[in-house]
Amino acid sequence: MRLLHSLARTHASFDDPNLVSHAGLVPVMALAQRAGLADLVAEHVRPGAECGVNAELKVPCLVAGMAAGADSIEDMNVLRHGAMTSLFGGVRAPSTLGSHLRSYTWGNVSQLEKAGREFLTELARQAPLLPGADVLAFIDIDSMQKRVYGHHKQGARFGHTKIQGKSLLVRGLNALAAVVSTPLSAPVVAATRLRGGNAASARGAASLAARAISTARACGCTGLLIVRLDSAYYNAAVISAVRRAGARFSVTVPVNPGIRAAIASIGEDAWTPIRYPRAIWDGQLQAWISDAEVAEVQYTAFASKKGQAITARLVVRRVRDLNKKAADGQDELFPAWRYHAVFTDSPFELVISSLN
Numbered sequence: 001m002r003l004l005h006s007l008a009r010t011h012a013s014f015d016d017p018n019l020v021s022h023a024g025l026v027p028v029m030a031l032a033q034r035a036g037l038a039d040l041v042a043e044h045v046r047p048g049a050e051c052g053v054n055a056e057l058k059v060p061c062l063v064a065g066m067a068a069g070a071d072s073i074e075d076m077n078v079l080r081h082g083a084m085t086s087l088f089g090g091v092r093a094p095s096t097l098g099s100h101l102r103s104y105t106w107g108n109v110s111q112l113e114k115a116g117r118e119f120l121t122e123l124a125r126q127a128p129l130l131p132g133a134d135v136l137a138f139i140d141i142d143s144m145q146k147r148v149y150g151h152h153k154q155g156a157r158f159g160h161t162k163i164q165g166k167s168l169l170v171r172g173l174n175a176l177a178a179v180v181s182t183p184l185s186a187p188v189v190a191a192t193r194l195r196g197g198n199a200a201s202a203r204g205a206a207s208l209a210a211r212a213i214s215t216a217r218a219c220g221c222t223g224l225l226i227v228r229l230d231s232a233y234y235n236a237a238v239i240s241a242v243r244r245a246g247a248r249f250s251v252t253v254p255v256n257p258g259i260r261a262a263i264a265s266i267g268e269d270a271w272t273p274i275r276y277p278r279a280i281w282d283g284q285l286q287a288w289i290s291d292a293e294v295a296e297v298q299y300t301a302f303a304s305k306k307g308q309a310i311t312a313r314l315v316v317r318r319v320r321d322l323n324k325k326a327a328d329g330q331d332e333l334f335p336a337w338r339y340h341a342v343f344t345d346s347p348f349e350l351v352i353s354s355l356n
Contacts, residue, residue, distance in 0.1 A: 021081045022068045029064055029088065035122040037063065040115040049103035057090040058100045059112070064088070065097075073098040113192070117215045120188065124219040132182040137221040139190065139212050139247070140179050140228050143201045147172040157197030174199045178212035180221065190215040201232035206241035213245040226250055226346050234343065236301075236308040243310075243345075250344040253301075253314070259341055262299050263316055270295045271318070272350060292319045296350050301343060312345040 042056035065076040076094040078084075085091055092100075104112070123129055130137065145161035147170050158169045174195045179187035191212040193204050209227055216225060225247040229238065231254050242249045253259055271293040299314035321336040 016082050019082045020084060020087060022078065022084070023087075025064055025068060025084075026087060028067050029060065031123070031126060032060060032063065032119075035119055035126050037115075037119050040119050040122075041112070044115040044118075045108060045111045047100070047103045047108045048105070051096075051099040052103040052108070055100070058092055058097055059115075061090070061092050062097055062101075073101075109194075117191070117211075117218075120190065120215060121218040129188060130180065130182050130185050130219055130221065132184040133216075133219065133221040133223065135182075135223040137180060137182045137216060137223065137225050138228055139209070139216055139225065140181070140187070141176070141205060141209060141212070141233060142230065143174055143176045143195075143199075143232075145170050145172050145174055145197060148197075155194070155196045157199075159197040159199070170197075172197045176201075176204060176208055178208055180212070180216045180219065182221075190219075202235055202238060205229075205233050206237040209238060210241045210245045213242070213247045217246075224248065224347070234301075236305055236310065239301075239310055239343075240308065248344070248346045249312075250342055250346055253341045253343045255339060255341060259299075259314070262297055262314055263339055263341065266295045266297050266316065289319055292317050294318075294350055299343065312343055315342045315344060315350065316340070317342075 038056040038060055041059045045055045045059065046052070047055060061076065061079060065079055068078050070076050070078055073094050076097050079088070079091050080093070120129075145159045148156050150156070153173075155173055156171055157174075158171050159174055160167055161170045161172075162168070163170075174197050176193045176195060177189060178191040180190045181187040191208050193208050195203055213225065213227070227242045227247050227249050229249070229251040231252040234251050234253050239249050239251065255263075272295065273291065273293050276290050276292070294315065294317050296313050296315045298311065300309050300311045303309045317340045318337040319340075321338045
């Protein structure tokens, strides 16, 4: 037995008129209604085109469809399967929802983001969204290249992305997102921005970080708030924006000559051995590692930029650079190390900082 050759043409639908395909949407949309989603959209979002009317009905439809697993406009038909219309009012056809989205301008997208931020704040009041946020919370910022296929797609450009560990050029759009989490919660999206596909990772990251911090505070993150970023965001503008907003930062740094000099200044007796509770896959060694050593030194970044120097902790982790030919009799004469550095002003102890 084998699948049909025309599998791509197969379409599945839930068409029993007396059953509900996604009954889980009932509590989800009840919570959204209690948090005022439709009212916030009506207050802030005003598309000007003819198809932009009734945003307070159409935006919740789009939210419900995505919650049900839809990832395209056509998939929004899931809201009209079976007896769904007996439970929900104001359900719109996929073509209507698509026309509504196409009527949005950049200003309308900003309006929708504002409604989303206020909705998230109210949602955090209505439900235990971020337990422990009054003690410790994290904001993680990163970007991704989302492939698109339409030749006339606005903003579509070739940009770098990683697929299965390989760096590739992919034609698409570049999305920048900030998510908030605590050690006890799942992450929630606090801020997003869609850029052209060839945008650098750090483009717009400073203002997005400030907005995400403001949203996190409004959601109850009144304790220690740490913004975590990778080396693409290691620049004075982003880190300064985080500090001005009253949060701490933890950013991976590229090993440039200044960082190498700082690492070289660390004495051998300053290194602390650590063992990871779970082995970590090392892509360069192509092996699982469990042991490493960590140390820290004070470091001043961006000293060459007038008025932008930032002094904080440089936490360095080093792992043994194993010789792959050791089994052939090529034993090492002296230990060789590979270094990974993090620039941070968090108050965490050395070992905890290295694990975060």
